[in-house]
Amino acid sequence: MAKIVVLGAGLGGVIAAYEIRNAARREDEVVVINEYDFYQFVPSNPWVIVGWRERKDIVVDLVKPMKKKKIDFIVGKAAKVDPEAKCVRMEDGSSVDYDYLVISTGPELAFDEIEGLGPHGGHTQSVCHIDHATAGYAAFEELCADPGPVIVGAVQGASCYGPAYETAMIIETELRKRKVRDKVPMTFVTSEPYVGHLGLGGVGDTKGLLESEMRERHINWICNAKVKRVEADKMIVEEMNEDGTLKKEHELPMKFSMMLPAFRGIPAVRDVEGLSNPRGFILTDKHQRNPKYPEIFGIGVCIAIPPVEQTPVPVGVPKTGFMIESMVTATAENLGEILRGKEPTHEATWNAICIADFGDGGVAFVAQPQIPPRNVNWSMAGGWVHTAKIAFEKYFLKKIKSGKSETFYENAALSILKTHKLK
Structure with missing residues (x-):
């Protein structure tokens, strides 16, 4: 066993637990450790x-x-992964032994690297966590009651750009619905070398599509941007x-x-x-295993991937x-093979599909593989994306609740490619 x-x-962690339970032998034990007792979409x-959504949704x-x-589901915060002892040491002083460990922690959010950044003691909101987003909604209501300039974007070193574009467009859509858009100048600030780079060197015509969307919505932008500091106003x-x-x-108001x-990387895996x-991201080989500790696997946002290209500002x-x-x-x-x-034989494909909602439209793209050069390099805008x-x-939350796992993203990508005759 x-x-x-x-x-x-x-x-990554939830569907990994489901799929590993299916792939493992009947006698094997599968344990999940998570800081919270819930999954958030x-x-x-x-x-x-x-x-437009509440926490319960x-x-x-x-x-x-x-x-x-x-x-087995353990709710608690990991203090340190100890590969030599083959255990996860918990903040409460307990430890969880393992024969195999799959690290799928996601990232730590580095708000502290820029003065005044972030929702905890800073002056900016976040959509990286449900608690941040609900707090941001209260701030958004204050904006609507007393309109003024809005800044949305991604700072230097960010590695997730789609939600920034979505948030900018969705805010713009809601401001129009509330008839206060004319009182709110908007600026998109990004470390990307150009609008639509997305950390991927662009996909299809994301540059043209997103620039056009910005112009239509009267959103100014600054690329190759380093946020020096954020003050209250x-x-x-x-x-x-x-x-x-x-x-x-x-100096943007x-x-x-x-x-x-x-x-x-989170503190529990940094400096091991x-x-x-050095940034705390998990080192993995082509089979998702750590080279030094092959009983440890890494998946998702927490793994180390080098940038697509050198850019003036880190992306x-x-x-x-x-x-x-x-x-x-x-x-x-x-794991099933081991x-x-x-010997393990399976490798991740590293393809990308993104459905970016803009409130009353959106942009979708498919990149196969995610990092150029690509076999498929496609993007399209339209109301169907929303x-x-x-x-x-709706579909994904249903699958999480039911405890089922399936290649949902792959099926969605194939459906889009088939619909647009790109397969």
């Missing part, structure tokens, strides 16, 4: 920040589905030249802001030699749902 511990129950948080209690799948931004030298410093932070890189590579799902499946299948005395995002949310 083997004990398999999954650390983290976000998108993070892609819906841009809707939460404007009041996008949060799923994990106790019942885990029990249904015969997965303004943001100081350095716009850089292509060679990394300072082009211009902007601000009444409301949502800025995505840079990510880093051979396990993580990270996003780990999209399709890519994470592929890592999960490869990990589960590899438990049966075989409808697709709603259907996607």
Whole structure:
């Protein structure tokens, strides 16, 4: 019998637990450790920040589905992963032993790296967590009652850009509905070298599509941007030249802001030699295993991936749902092989599908593989994207609640490609 511990129950961790339970032998034990007793559908948080969703709409209690799948569920915060002792040490002083460990913690949000950034003691809102988004909604209501300048975007070192574009467009849509858009100047501030780069070197015509959307909605933008600091009523931004030298410093007035932070590995995995890189992201090989500790696997946002290209301002590579799902499946299948005395053979495909809702429209893209050069490099805008995002949310939450796992992102990508005759 083997004990398999999954650390983290976000998108990757939950479906990993389900798939590993299916791939493992009957006698093997599967355990999930998570700081919270719920799963949150993070892609819906841009809707939460404007009041289109409430907490109850996008949060799923994990106790019942885990029990249904015969997965032990430990609610608590990990203090440190100890690979030498093969255990996870918990903040309460206890420890959880493992034979195999799957790290799927997601990131720590590095708000502290920029003065005044973030919802806790800072001056910007966030859509990275349901608690942040609900707090952001209260701030958004204050904005609507007393309109003023809005800044949305992603800071230097960020590795997730889609939610920034979604939040900007959704806020703009809601402001129009409330008849106060004319009182709210909007600026999109991003570390990307151009609008629509997305940390992926662009996909299809995302540059043209997103620039056009910005112009239509009268949203100004600043690219190659470093946020120097944030104050209660303004943001100081350095716009850089292509060679990394300072082009211009902007002092942007601000009444409301949502800025995505840079990510880093959580403290429980940082500074463990051979396990993580200097930023705290898990080092993995093509089979999702750590080279030094092959009994440890890494999946999702917490793994180390080098940037697509060198840019004037640091830009990270996003780990999209399709890519994470592929890592999960490869990990589960590899564990199934290892438990049966075989060598692992499965590799993640690292394809990307993104459905970015803009409130009354949106942009979808498919990149196969995610990092250029690609076999499929496609993007399209239209009202159907908004409808697709709603259907996607409903379907995925249903699967999490039911304890079922399936290649949802892959099926969605294939459906889109087939519909647009791109398969």
